[in-house]
Structure formats: C-alpha cells, structure tokens
Amino acid sequence: MDLVVGAAPGNPQAWDALVDESPLPSPSLRSWWLEAWAERDAVRVVEVTDGGVLVGGLAVQVRRRHGLDRVELVGHPLAPDHCDVLALPGHEAAVTAAVAAWLGRGQSRIRLDGLRAGALLAGGAVPNTVTSVLDEAPFEPLTGDFADYLAARSRNFRKNVSRFRRRFDDDGVEHVTAGPADIDHHLLELRRLHGAARGADSSFLPYFDVFAAAARRGVQRGEVLLHAAVDRSGRVLAIEAVFEVAGRLSTYQSGRDVSVERGLDLSTVLLSRAIEAAVGRGCRELDMLRGAQTYKTSWAGRTRPVLTLHASSGAAGSAVERGVRSLRTTKRALTRAAGAVVSRPGPAAQG
Structure with missing residues (x-):
C-alpha cells in the first residue's frame, strides 16, 4: 500500500467512484466539494493506492493553531455529514489502518464532526479516540413514485x-x-x-x-x-x-x-x-441531513445518527485533548448541579 497526500483527489473520477460505492454516499465527499474548499483552506486528501490503483482514502482540513495541527472534515463550518474513510470492498481494514497511521503522526487534535453511523474511523484505529452521537439526520426511502x-x-x-x-x-x-x-x-x-x-x-x-x-x-x-x-x-x-x-x-x-x-x-x-x-x-432516498427540527418529520419519518470523533496524536496533542475533555466533563457536571438546585423544591411553608 502506498500513501499519496494532495490538496485534491489526483483522479477525481476514481475518487467519486469510491464515493458511489460507499455505504452512505455523501455530497461532502465529492471531488467538486473538496476542490472548492481547497481554494480556501488547507485541504489534505489522503489517497491509498495498491499497485497504482486507488483503493481508498480520507479528506480533511488541517489548520495549524498554537503549535498543533487541528484536523477536521472538509467544509467543517458548513456541517458536512455522513463522511468516513472511503475504501474499495475488501480493502477496508488496510485503508483504515493506513489513514489512521497518517492521522497519528505529529502533534495534532482531531475533531471529525459529521461521520456516518458505523464509520470505519469510529472503530478505534485512530489513537485516543472518543466517539459519540452528534446529532440525528431524518431520512426517508423513496421506493416508488412521488404519489x-x-x-x-x-x-x-x-x-x-x-x-x-x-x-x-x-x-x-x-x-x-x-x-x-x-x-x-x-x-x-x-x-x-x-x-x-x-x-x-x-x-x-x-x-x-x-x-x-x-x-x-x-x-x-x-x-x-x-x-x-x-x-x-x-x-x-x-x-x-x-x-x-x-x-x-x-x-x-x-x-x-x-x-x-x-x-x-x-x-x-x-x-x-x-x-x-x-x-x-x-x-431512492431523501436525506434531510443533520438537525432533527420538527418540520423535517413531516417530510421524513426515519432518522440515523451523525457521529463526532475526538482524538489526538503526540504528547502535546494528547495533553491538550485531555485538558479539553476534563474541562468538558467539569462543565457538564456543573450544568447538572445547577439544574438540580433549580429543580429542588423549597422548604415547606410554616403555618
């Protein structure tokens, strides 16, 4: 397996063919989406090849902040959904391992908001991974005609x-x-x-x-x-x-x-x-993308989870990530405590 890293897919047609074959083809993985973001941000398209044939890859944005790489899905500010490693059938494990090794290099914090349910990246290949449900995406199969x-x-x-x-x-x-x-x-x-x-x-x-x-x-x-x-x-x-x-x-x-x-x-x-x-x-499917707003339930009767993955690599990246997680845990505890105080009944009236 060989790894090639560029600002856009080297072969857009082959890349988009992988999107077509993925479990949940996402517009946020299309070559035209990645190319547009590469004009604005530092996009890294990690392509895995075998004998010169593209067998998988991952597209991310990488920004340098405070001496660390901040790794996010391409188009992070506009909420990309249903993303993951792309891989030809039969190559999933090898591609995921190659991509995870690339993500684990250097000093970085990794925040991937918008992974699909069952994402290969959520399986623990990336170091120091914590995965949770970020949101829900309403959808509806289109099995017949409009009627x-x-x-x-x-x-x-x-x-x-x-x-x-x-x-x-x-x-x-x-x-x-x-x-x-x-x-x-x-x-x-x-x-x-x-x-x-x-x-x-x-x-x-x-x-x-x-x-x-x-x-x-x-x-x-x-x-x-x-x-x-x-x-x-x-x-x-x-x-x-x-x-x-x-x-x-x-x-x-x-x-x-x-x-x-x-x-x-x-x-x-x-x-x-x-x-x-x-x-x-x-x-064959209507996807309302993330956000379970009430109006969407009129259009689509089912939902699927959208995941977020937080991870880190290197001593500095891991230390910062541990601090952020600790702060996040403390804030949740304080919020729960404040809610308990507000909901606790006052003393009974004396009479």
Missing part, C-alpha cells in the same frame, strides 16, 4: 402540499431549476434571500463564497440543483438548494422573500417539486 411518497405522509401534510401547489400555479409562479448558464444569477438570489430570512444568525453566509464555488462545479455534474420560485415579473421569491449524489437527494440550504406572505408555502412547494423531480430521475 407513493406522498401516500406515506400524514393526511394533513398531503392536503397542505396539494393546496400550496395549486395556489402556486394559480398565481402564475413558475418553478425553474438553475443550469450552468444561469447558476451565478441564482446563487446571488440565494444569498439575498437567505440573508433576508436569516440575517446575522446565519452560519451559511460567512462561507457562501466557497459554497458557490462548489455549486458551480456541482451543477455541471447535475449534482447541485437550485430550485427557484419565480413570479410573473421575473422576481425570484424562494430558492431551495439540494444535492443529488449517487441516487440520494439531500436537502441543504434555502432562502425566501420574507416580504411575501406565503413564503413558507413557497418553500413547501419547491421542496415537494425537488423530491418529485428526484424520484423521476431514480433517486
């Missing part, structure tokens, strides 16, 4: 989708999907609409430029889609940005015109149209 998908939803949900879609059409609002020729226009509109709806609370906007760079690449592949609602005057009222990778539809970010009273209705229509189109293209 079958709707039939599995609640009666009230089906009624709302039907009513909103009818009003959408009656008002002359058009559903369009951005292509390579108009992707820049729709990206600008997504930035505007998302900013109007979320403002300073958005964790997406500070990294919008790198998302846009990835989207331009992804739309060329048909794997990034911006579904837009456009009124008769040509004004964009709402946008839903989604990924379609390896037969999986993943919802990602959205924006809507807050001055339009029916903004939430528009978002519902766009997402339903996105699902309908994806089913027509053969997608």
Whole structure:
C-alpha cells in the first residue's frame, strides 16, 4: 500500500467512484466539494493506492493553531455529514489502518464532526479516540413514485402540499431549476434571500463564497440543483438548494422573500417539486441531513445518527485533548448541579 497526500483527489473520477460505492454516499465527499474548499483552506486528501490503483482514502482540513495541527472534515463550518474513510470492498481494514497511521503522526487534535453511523474511523484505529452521537439526520426511502411518497405522509401534510401547489400555479409562479448558464444569477438570489430570512444568525453566509464555488462545479455534474420560485415579473421569491449524489437527494440550504406572505408555502412547494423531480430521475432516498427540527418529520419519518470523533496524536496533542475533555466533563457536571438546585423544591411553608 502506498500513501499519496494532495490538496485534491489526483483522479477525481476514481475518487467519486469510491464515493458511489460507499455505504452512505455523501455530497461532502465529492471531488467538486473538496476542490472548492481547497481554494480556501488547507485541504489534505489522503489517497491509498495498491499497485497504482486507488483503493481508498480520507479528506480533511488541517489548520495549524498554537503549535498543533487541528484536523477536521472538509467544509467543517458548513456541517458536512455522513463522511468516513472511503475504501474499495475488501480493502477496508488496510485503508483504515493506513489513514489512521497518517492521522497519528505529529502533534495534532482531531475533531471529525459529521461521520456516518458505523464509520470505519469510529472503530478505534485512530489513537485516543472518543466517539459519540452528534446529532440525528431524518431520512426517508423513496421506493416508488412521488404519489407513493406522498401516500406515506400524514393526511394533513398531503392536503397542505396539494393546496400550496395549486395556489402556486394559480398565481402564475413558475418553478425553474438553475443550469450552468444561469447558476451565478441564482446563487446571488440565494444569498439575498437567505440573508433576508436569516440575517446575522446565519452560519451559511460567512462561507457562501466557497459554497458557490462548489455549486458551480456541482451543477455541471447535475449534482447541485437550485430550485427557484419565480413570479410573473421575473422576481425570484424562494430558492431551495439540494444535492443529488449517487441516487440520494439531500436537502441543504434555502432562502425566501420574507416580504411575501406565503413564503413558507413557497418553500413547501419547491421542496415537494425537488423530491418529485428526484424520484423521476431514480433517486431512492431523501436525506434531510443533520438537525432533527420538527418540520423535517413531516417530510421524513426515519432518522440515523451523525457521529463526532475526538482524538489526538503526540504528547502535546494528547495533553491538550485531555485538558479539553476534563474541562468538558467539569462543565457538564456543573450544568447538572445547577439544574438540580433549580429543580429542588423549597422548604415547606410554616403555618
């Protein structure tokens, strides 16, 4: 086995083929996503080859802080999900061992937020590993056509989708999907609409430029889609940005015109149209990605865990990690103690 480390996959087609064959193909592992982040951050794509053939690898960001390498999944600020070591079937153990050895070199702290359930990296190959559940990601199998998908939803949900879609059409609002020729226009509109709806609370906007760079690449592949609602005057009222990778539809970010009273209705229509189109293209799963917000349960009835892995290498890295874990444990204990004090009943009234 040989190890090659670069800023992007040496053979994007071979890398993406590994993503296709992975247990849970993730948009956050696609070559176009990694290439866009490499323009902003220190991306390290660790590729494992056997006889010159790519058999696996891992993509991470590495930042130097206070004399230590801080290792995270690529795109960490934008919450990558379902990531892990990629490996050809039959090569999982060898690839994981090679990647773990690379992670264990030098002085580093490792924080991988967004690993898939059952991740190879969670098996203890990385030194000083602590793995836990970070969040839940709602999902729904798409086993038939769009009518079958709707039939599995609640009666009230089906009624709302039907009513909103009818009003959408009656008002002359058009559903369009951005292509390579108009992707820049729709990206600008997504930035505007998302900013109007979320403002300073958005964790997406500070990294919008790198998302846009990835989207331009992804739309060329048909794997990034911006579904837009456009009124008769040509004004964009709402946008839903989604990924379609390896037969999986993943919802990602959205924006809507807050001055339009029916903004939430528009978002519902766009997402339903996105699902309908994806089913027509053969997608077999809807993934709402991490975050078990209440509204997601209307769209997807199942959940899978998203994991976080904390580890370290080297004496300095291990010492810092032990200190951080100790501080984390202390904070949890203090929080529990404060909660107990607040919930403890006061003394009985004297009378």
